[in-house]
Amino acid sequence: MNLTLNVWRQKGPQDAGRMETHYLKDISPDTSFLEMLDLLNEQLMGEGKEAIAFDHDCREGICGMCSLVINGVAHGPQRATTTCQLHMRSFKDGDTIDIEPFRARAFPVVKDLAVDRSSFDRVLQAGGYVSVNTGGAPDANAVPIGKEEADKAMDAAACIGCGACVAACPNASAMLFVSAKVGHLAHLPQGQPERTRRVGAMVSAMDGEGFGNCRNYYECEAVCPKDISRDFIGEMNKDFRRAALGGR
């Protein structure tokens, strides 16, 4: 495949940045998107130019490190798929592909396509602890949890914290991420003692990081590589409403 790539280049956080066009020839459709960028970087270095910085780690779709907004869609055109698991067969020979970083005030660009997502870590920290009894290891299944509840907790816990929800939201809102983190504990007995405090603390931390406000567009759900449902946002809103009204 021959491709035209418009890639965001930005020297550092203070640089204004701009799109830069590169051409890549003879790419196999079985190449992954990140391998394609590796090949582009080899080509650039061969020409004595600086390689393009982008984030990645596991390349197995589990760590949440890869990012990229590809033709305007976070993690590219394939639903429920991280950029590292996206392959060039999702594109056509001769395509022009626009590649940009996740854009949000709370995700400042470090360099080129790499952004700083540590705001997510701080929101998680604000969530605090869960209470667990000390002593000997508890028996397996000592705390019975219904299958439906366990499934919901697992669905929320599938969030890998990549930040695609923020990147895709027209308002750069982090509600899907935060609601998944609130949700996985809200569906388990271990999450109950701090449930009310947790939702308030995490929402305040989210606001403090400068994410935008949810307007129920559901673009987040459409790009989430783990298919986290908008229903978790509704559930978090409900928890928040109860906390605000003094109930639980």
Add this chain to the structure above:
Amino acid sequence: MNGLLASLGTSIGRKMVVAVTGLMLLLFVLAHMAGNLQVFAGPEALNSYAAKLQSLGPLLWAARLGLLAVFGVHVALTLKLASENKEARPTAYAHQTSVQATSASRTMVMSGLLVVAFVLYHLAHFTFGVVQPGNHELVETLADGTTRHDVFSMVVLGFQNPLVAISYVVAMALLCWHVSHGVQSVFQTLGLQSARSRDAVRKASLGIAALIFVGNASMPLACLLHLVDIPSGN
């Protein structure tokens, strides 16, 4: 952060106020429409309904001020949220697209501001009588010799002007557009829908929006087409 007041300082708390005020505005729109539909029942029905409202005196003014406050809070908060949202993404994407957001959801500020413009025009037209002063001065003389504001004739004659009638129909299309996202959004914002109910909520939202359009647009259109007309001999 517990407590109602503290929650108003957060994104979700403010969104909930937008949702509640939006719901109140929606209830007003529905009640207003139900009252006005009496235009189809003729002059006596509409004019005595209007006279009854006027006779409420201070109560009417309390309702008007309350409505104004609700409207003001809804507009002020949504504009504040919108400006925060703009700040949350300082650099726009070079390639803009959306996967599943509806166009109605993406144009809430635009449709809302156009509704503000319509409300001002509507008040100038029928409440303050600035748009068509002649029609606004019409009075009806009752059998016992007393007079009252002839709302029926004001409305019917007003809508016989095609420009006026069409502007109302267009405005109702915009309101319908706004509410089609608005109602379902309320259920999500207040955490009142679940995976099971959300499709029904979405359909109900579209249904209420359609109802508002059909009900409200039917009045200017009926007058324009003389389906509702000034009784002959008047």
